[in-house]
Amino acid sequence: MSVTVSSPELRAQISENGAELVRLQDEQGRDLLWDGNPAYWTGRSPLLFPIVGRVRNDRIRVGGSEYELPKHGFARNSRFELEEAAASRCRFSLRSNEDTLKRYPFPFRLDVTYGIEKNTLTITASVTNAGSSPMPASFGFHPAFRWPLPFGAPREAHVIRFEREETAPIRRPVDGLIGRDAETSPVDGRTLSLRDSLFEADALVFDCPESRSVRYGAPSGGSIRVDFPDMPHLGIWTKPGAGFICIEPWQGHADPEGFDDELSTKPGIVLVQPGASRNFTIGITVENTGP
Numbered sequence: 055m056s057v058t059v060s061s062p063e064l065r066a067q068i069s070e071n072g073a074e075l076v077r078l079q080d081e082q083g084r085d086l087l088w089d090g091n092p093a094y095w096t097g098r099s100p101l102l103f104p105i106v107g108r109v110r111n112d113r114i115r116v117g118g119s120e121y122e123l124p125k126h127g128f129a130r131n132s133r134f135e136l137e138e139a140a141a142s143r144c145r146f147s148l149r150s151n152e153d154t155l156k157r158y159p160f161p162f163r164l165d166v167t168y169g170i171e172k173n174t175l176t177i178t179a180s181v182t183n184a185g186s187s188p189m190p191a192s193f194g195f196h197p198a199f200r201w202p203l204p205f206g207a208p209r210e211a212h213v214i215r216f217e218r219e220e221t222a223p224i225r226r227p228v229d230g231l232i233g234r235d236a237e238t239s240p241v242d243g244r245t246l247s248l249r250d251s252l253f254e255a256d257a258l259v260f261d262c263p264e265s266r267s268v269r270y271g272a273p274s275g276g277s278i279r280v281d282f283p284d285m286p287h288l289g290i291w292t293k294p295g296a297g298f299i300c301i302e303p304w305q306g307h308a309d310p311e312g313f314d315d316e317l318s319t320k321p322g323i324v325l326v327q328p329g330a331s332r333n334f335t336i337g338i339t340v341e342n343t344g345p
Contacts, residue, residue, distance in 0.1 A: 107308025
């Protein structure tokens with residue numbers, strides 16, 4: 055089952071499977087989101103919870119006990135319940151259950167709200183601690199946009215332009231973990247020129263970006279702005295030759311190489327207190343789409 059929300063300028067389709075955004079169209083009906091072609095990657099815009107990336111040996115440690123937890127957690131493969139549906143807004147919910155507690159021993163509720171206003175889709179995930187002890191958690195967004203966008207510009211003309219200059223070194227995954235060695239940022243001032251060779255060594259991980267907003271597109275065509283005001287980390291990824299680029303705001307990231315400690319001490323983890331909630335939000339705005 056899926057739900058559609060829309061405005062005159064934008065239309066989004068969300069599946070109950072993973073509460074995942076599976077289609078995004080502009081006012082002319084042009085598809086902006088990757089179609090999940092299994093030849094490259096079946097995802098479209100998965101939600102990452104309760105971890106982002108991979109943990110060492112695919113196991114977390116809580117209170118001295120170990121629990122097997124797959125890359126990016128389990129939310130993306132879980133069936134959410136539809137709690138609210140209106141013309142321009144919907145909300146899905148996932149609650150802890152017997153299966154989740156075997157992998158992540160914390161009672162929780164995850165609410166994901168999609169809302170469209172004019173040419174902006176806002177996605178807010180609210181993580182609530184339903185237990186009696188502090189709950190360590192991460193959350194990430196993983197939207198895959200078409201590369202090239204359907205606005206007429208060639209693939210090689212597409213860039214990501216950051217809100218601020220990004221001169222700090224980046225990191226790369228090593229066997230799914232964050233590598234110890236830093237790499238010179240490929241961003242020229244504020245502009246990252248997209249090319250397949252950038253991703254031959256996997257994703258670009260900005261573990262301390264200055265920016266909280268980026269624009270993706272070609273100077274001669276339309277663009278998509280991604281705002282992530284409360285997300286402190288950013289991943290950019292594709293598979294070389296694929297027709298998508300992922301712009302991934304995160305709270306947290308994969309385990310650093312050599313990390314071997316409790317989940318609560320993992321870099322990027324936030325502790326949600328009993329009965330409290332933590333919100334994570336991104337905005338996707340379609341701008342200047344052209345003819």
